[in-house]
Amino acid sequence: SAVISQKPSRDICQRGTSLTIQCQVDSQVTMMFWYRQQPGQSLTLIATANQGSEATYESGFVIDKFPISRPNLTFSTLTVSNMSPEDSSIYLCSVHGGVTDTQYFGPGTRLTVL
């Protein structure tokens, strides 16, 4: 199984600022995924991050708002830009387990925007 860590685990931010969330995996993976879980809601995929290419965003999410970096096969960052209270959510990093076809999630970053 993959072990995923995220930093920070939680943060409280002011409207208009930006926050960068880090995701570290204990093994090399081709694709990393960023999900959002709004309060009391299910999870929604934001984007897929591939090493060496631009991230692929899902409908409703744009690069200017959620820029993603993927500098190597074990690390990715997601930035939430120009935040508003509507961005208050849990942001989760995820990886696919390869041959086992399992999908693992990090512990999440709980973001509150005031």
Next chain:
Amino acid sequence: GEDVEQSLFLSVREGDSSVINCTYTDSSSTYLYWYKQEPGAGLQLLTYIFSNMDMKQDQRLTVLLNKKDKHLSLRIADTQTGDSAIYFCAENAGGTSYGKLTFGQGTILTVHP
């Protein structure tokens, strides 16, 4: 597009079995997953089933898949208070959607002593 539906609440007594149901619409789903989320915690992968299987058992957990009706269920035997959590089913269509999951709304399981 893909859609995954779950009942929102389930309440059981400790020691009873719990059955959480899920329906999905994407007939190309290759893998279906069950995740557990405890309050303030991340997602824990409980089990998963490949679409060519009907059933998978793992200790107290039994997953049943009816591909014709696009219905998935998770049975927890001898439910304990520690099983109280939100349970999400999710589908992975595979192919070009490799690794992308569509989640249900989650079922809040409450276990009473």
